[in-house]
Amino acid sequence: MATNHALTSDENPNSSQLLATDQTNLDQTHNFGAQISGDTVTPNSLAETSDQDPKVNSYSKIDPRLPIVGMVFYSEEEAYNFYNSYARKRGFSVRKGHLSKRKDGSVQCRHYICSNEGKRQLHPTHITKKPRPLERTNCLARIEFTVNRENIWVVRRFSDEHNHPMASPNKACLLRSHRKKVQKERPVFAESDLYHGVRPDTAKEHEDMAETGTGTGTAMVSGTNCLRKKRVRDLEKGDTQLILDFLKKKQIEEPKFFYAVQLDEGERFTNCFWADAKSVADYTHFGDAVCFETSYHSSMYDLPVAMFIGMNNHKQIIVFGGALLLDETIESFLWLFKTFLAVMSGKQPETIFTNFSVAVSEAISAVFPMATHRICLWHVVNIACMHGQAQTFGQESSFRKEFENLIYGSEFETESGFCKGWDNVMMKYSLNGNSWFSDVLNVRQKWAPPYQCSSFAGIMASKDWYMIMGNLFKRHFYRKLPLGKFMVQYFKSITELREKEWLEDLETLRTRPVPLVDIPMLAEVADSYTQTVYIDFEHEYKSQLACICETLTVNGSMYTYRVSVPQKPYMGIVEFEPSEVKVSCSCKKFESMGILCMHALKVLNNNNILYLPGQYILKRWSKYAKDESENDALAVRGSENGRVWRKLVELMVKSSFCKEILGIVENGLDKFIGQMESLAQGLDTDEVNIGENLHSNPLDSNNISFEGFEFYTR
Missing domain, CATH: 1.10.150 (DNA polymerase; domain 1)
Incomplete structure (x- = not known):
């Protein structure tokens, strides 16, 4: 930790030439003026002083953790930890740089630099087939320390000029210099210590909470959504309470955690659905294709476990929500889909994949009429x-x-x-x-690929998805897992998936793919797409080099080409409109995968189109698919208005099961907005932004930020 005052001879008797400085002035300016003279420290500036840079001085008044010239440390570890801590807050990683030693082996000068410092050296005699992504950007950010013979470390020079994106605060811990080597110890409990996977004291605590009605949730009972039958499988009272207790526990740990429970006419547990704020945010960005998975069954009751699964911009699995169902009937699926749609602010997916089930198909037609239903x-x-x-x-x-x-x-x-x-x-x-x-x-x-090319599917219609889904269940679940252990394992698997996603986000932010050759289109895509998607695009670009392009017809400004690969049975019929640079292919790869096929790229190349048109770079595959600054601002708004968001989501879920109630809610909101606009006319526009705060849908997927609560629906 940095010393927040100047050194004196009393504090450090080994340095007789250290002079005291006015303490009040130092605390106000944080200008720890010190100068190395030979091997000693004296007041005033070094090669560069904070007085010479008024910007540093003024900034340090705001943030005393900002490194400034003249700061003093008593050891190398203290100096490094301070700068590394600062780097974590800023969002970059630290690397040890230049080291200068005296003849006796003591350190005289040490530089700590940004990990992006320098640039990759080109070795013409050692060219790899596929070079690693570029990480070095020749960043100039650094801090330089001068060390005297008494091992006093003083900041001689500090530069904060970065030329690369910074990691967000929640991902900075994944950077190399900020990773902590922790010996993971798996807790071992006797089977008698587990209450179906939950410790007895925890289960008892939440049972008491459920009985007294305390907690963050609000109960919702809707007579229009009662399951008009008794459940086929009767859960034990302890097992039912176990599920509720676990969800309540998650709600306490994550205030924005949401879950809904459906009861039958006998007030017994039937179906439940849960999702957290991260799931809702993910659905906002990547909810165009959803896989509804129900192949796994849990516990001795053979309960169907349902998961809404998607894929992010790295082609990794993300989970939008989970559910435990009474059975696989149309009634259960209707309740689940309506609840999911309400929580996701009414946004329907473009394509939804399910198993081969008539009940699921009918429920999807009723709840997701705008979605294309495909069988996985x-x-x-x-x-x-x-x-x-x-x-x-x-x-x-x-x-x-x-x-x-x-x-x-x-x-x-x-x-x-x-x-x-x-x-x-x-x-x-x-x-x-x-x-x-x-x-x-x-x-x-x-389900057959030749019939399903016009709707977006990403990799869900590929063999890669087949392998990913198989590995997901083999790695994290096994059949007949007890309810308590299943719930624990479910959320553990979600955590692991998100950790992998954060690592990919960080790697994409810090590095850049190396194009196969110096071609403007590949360079443009390398700057836009994530590394995983860039590899796919580069494969298509390489494939088009072997294609043959023939002009079939010319109709005004519309050109039609036939693009084929020698000795291959398949070909693409490509239409190209030069004035607007529009291209479409009969293989429909762009419509189904979101990246241009080799046929379309061949036509663009033949027409000397050097850069990829903007309409063919989908944001969902880009590095910037998730706007973190918007999410950060959203979190603040959610924390300030949590109660309002919670009530609005509750209204949304309640009204989603009845059109008449939905109409009443809409009319009431219209009147409310009118009253608020009249009231806001007399307020300062800086305090109330009508256009942003009143006209925007509070349940829009870009705005939703609700506190945790439970719904009991019947």
């Missing part, structure tokens, strides 16, 4: 292998390989090619009479 290929492949086991005995591995090739193979990308391949597989393994395969073929428009 992960389910189709897994269930196809299960149904084919009886008739492919001894050939399971070969059947799975051929079926996966039929789904993901490039030679089956056309409708005719897919149908021909399907018939060949069914005939080879004698599956033509299997009812499941007949049923799934009848709805192939919802």
